[in-house]
Amino acid sequence: MAELKAGTRLQSAVCDSEVMVISAPAGDADLACGGSSMIAMDADKSGGAPDAAQSDGTQLGKRYVNEAGDLELLCTKPGAGSLSLAAETLVLKEAKPLPSSD
Amino acid sequence: MNITMLLEMASSGFADRVAVQEGDRALTYGQLFAAAGSAARCLRESGAEHLALLDSSSPAVAVALFASAWAGVPYVPLNYRLTGDELDSLLERVTPTMLVTDAERAADLAGREGITAISSADFLEQSASGEPLAEPWAMDGDDIAILLFTSGTTGAPKAAVLRHRHLVSYIFSSVEFGGAADSDAALVSVPPYHVAGVASLLSSVYSARRVVQLPAFSAAEWLRLAREQQVTNAFVVPTMLSRIVEELENNGASDPGLPALAALSYGGGKMPLAVIEKAMRFFPGTGFTNAYGLTETSSTITLLDPDDHRSASASDDAAVKRRLVSVGRPLPGVELQVRNDEGATLGANESGEIYVRGEQVSGEYLGLGTRVEGDGWFPTRDGGSIDEEGYLFIEGRVDDVIVRGGENMSPGEIEDVLLEHPSVADVAVVGVPSVEWGEAVAAMVVARGEHPEVADLQALVKQRLRSSRVPGRIEFINELPYNETGKLLRRRVRELLADSAGVAE
Structure with missing residues (x-):
């Protein structure tokens, strides 16, 4: 467990998923993917597989949020596991498209 | 955070889609990412502390932008229209630097101390092969991504600092990743050293949109390329839109022949009401967006979107109708x-x-x-x-506000009134030194056809505004001084007025 900071990148220990923190609540947070705690980008993967109950997968470029709305992650690499904070599975954030301005 | 991550994502999701093309040169997202990595390695090995770019648009611009971000050195796009002395003084401020430039300049500058000059063509060719920089890019958002010298309409150029976190925040809040369709294409005609040129690249990359570059703008060429490439999105400065509409009018075209053009955005200067109204009539199937921003704000901060344009244009309510000349929310x-x-x-x-x-x-x-x-x-x-x-x-x-006898007045308000006169094609109003008032109001007018009477113009301002707003001096000129992105050079107008006063006396 570690404190999440905007801009931090993390990877899943059990699938290909990678995320970047957009915003996060203060204090230590147990961020997991596929049911296992996410690890630093230079750490070694566990070699395990995602928990069957946490295998809805992540999609490239999508944002994931918690219900409280104080955690937002960007998926920078897709994988098989689902993202969760403590016991709460994160959900896809609906994008509100803006007109292209440049 | 680092803007290279935006490209990495586009490259992993859309490797085979064309990222950027100019003429017959094109790079896919996969190739652009690989080229950025290879160029980053060369840049690191050269010992350069900046990567300056001094050339018109080509795929080398995109490679240079991301190579510098990957290598962790600021990217510095320079204005190729500056004179030799002006450029020398800017280059001195960024040495030691790698300089990606046209073939002639690359040859001229070879051997200059602190400058590793390479032509855009050679830079592209070299980066097409070779190993990427082994080290990953730094993720410290406080690192400087870009130094952009401001146009200096009011003084010596200053280098605006844009850090990775500013640019990434802008993209995250305004662009949906991979939002572009396979058939989408953005036509980029603003020069690489303009913040809109940088922003259009970043936005297109994150939405995985194909960028079609037009290195030298002319209305005819813009229209030809937009048709040929079935362009869906484009950004223009107001002067460009005005010339495009003029070109269509001159050709007697009733239809621009651009059925694919879904979105046309504009910004970088004041859009005259008459031009946007006419453009909306010429492009009924296109959604217009006015984008307002500054170099210092990483481009766009407000938008007047297509719905705003339509509702303002259709409204009978003066307060709503007026929003057509606003920059939105x-x-x-x-x-x-x-x-x-x-x-x-x-x-x-x-x-x-x-x-x-x-x-x-x-x-x-x-x-x-x-x-x-x-x-x-x-x-x-x-x-x-x-x-x-x-x-x-x-x-x-704010610095252009004229303070006459303690009263603040905006030149734009007086210019708008003068532009209503049928014989006024263009006008600049500035403050000139006055012993009596501190500053006095003066106008420089470009006549349409016959010169209007000075007294008539003065009467018009007096009638519509008030007597304090009436320009005491009105001079005629063939063309007002604009910079190449259509920004009126008011400092130059004041100089011209000072010169002509000297002659008269």
Whole structure:
């Protein structure tokens, strides 16, 4: 467990998923993917597989949020596991498209 | 955070889609990412502390932008229209640097101390092969991504500092990843050294849109390329839109022949009402977006979107109709305020200086520190007002305000009135030194056909505004001085007026 900071990148220990923190609540947070705690980008993967109950997968470029709305992650690499904070599975954030301005 | 991550994502999701093309040169997203890595390695090995780019648009621009971000050195796009002396003084400020430039300059500058010059063509060719820089890019958002020398319409150029976190915040708040369709294409005709040129690349990359570059703008070529490439999105400065509409009129075209063009956005200067109204008639199937922003704010901070354009244009309510000349409302995450000279926040429709706050706002100049205040607000030096519904109206640079006998007046207000005269094609109003008033109002007019009578023009201003606004001097000129992105050079107008006064005396 570690404190999440905007801009931090993390990877899943059990699938290909990678995320970047957009915003996060203060204090230590147990961020997991596929049911296992996410690890630093230079750490070694566990070699395990995602928990069957946490295998809805992540999609490239999508944002994931918690219900409280104080955690937002960007998926920078897709994988098989689902993202969760403590016991709460994160959900896809609906994008509100803006007109292209440049 | 690092803008290279935006490209990495596009490359992993859309490797085979064309990222950028100019003429017969094109790079897919996969190739662009690989080229950026290879160029980053060369850049690191050269020992350069900056990567300067001094050339018109080509795929080399995109490679240079991301190679410098990957290597962790600031990218410095320079204005190729500057004179040799001006360029030398800017180059001195960024040495040791790698310089990607045209073949002639690359040869001229070979051997200059602190400069590793390479032609755009060679740079592209070299980066097409070779190992990427082994080290990953730094993720410290505080690293400098870009130094952009401001156009210096009021003085010596300053280098605006844009850090990775500013640019990434801007993209995250305004662009959906991979939002572009396979068939989408953006036509980029603004030069690489303009913040809109940088922003259009970043936005297109993150939406995985194909970028079609037009290195030298002409209305005819813009139309030809947009048709040939079935362009769906384009950004133009107001002068370009005005010339495109003129070209269509001159050709007697009833239809622009651009059925694919879904979105046309404009910004970078004041859009005359007559031009946007005419453009909307010529492009009925196209959604128009007005984007307002500054170099110091990582490009766009407010948008007048296509629905705003349509509802303003169709409305009988004067307050709604007026919004067609507004710059719209702030992007998500951007806050605006209008303040008076004493710093007090003003209410709806009151004119003052525009302040902006948000994560994309830099407000910093190299060696001069930041102009952002402790609570995050950045004074834009643009004057304006915000209406009841939050639409922002720009009223010119605060520094251009004319103070005549203690009364503040905006040149734009007087110019708008003079432009209503059928014989006035273009006009610039500036303050000139006056013993009696401190500053006096003077106008430089480009006549359409016969010169209008000075007395008639003065009477028009007196009737529509008030006598204090009447230009005491009105001179005629064939063409007003604009920079290449259509920004009126008011300092130059004042110089011209000073010169002609000298001659008259």
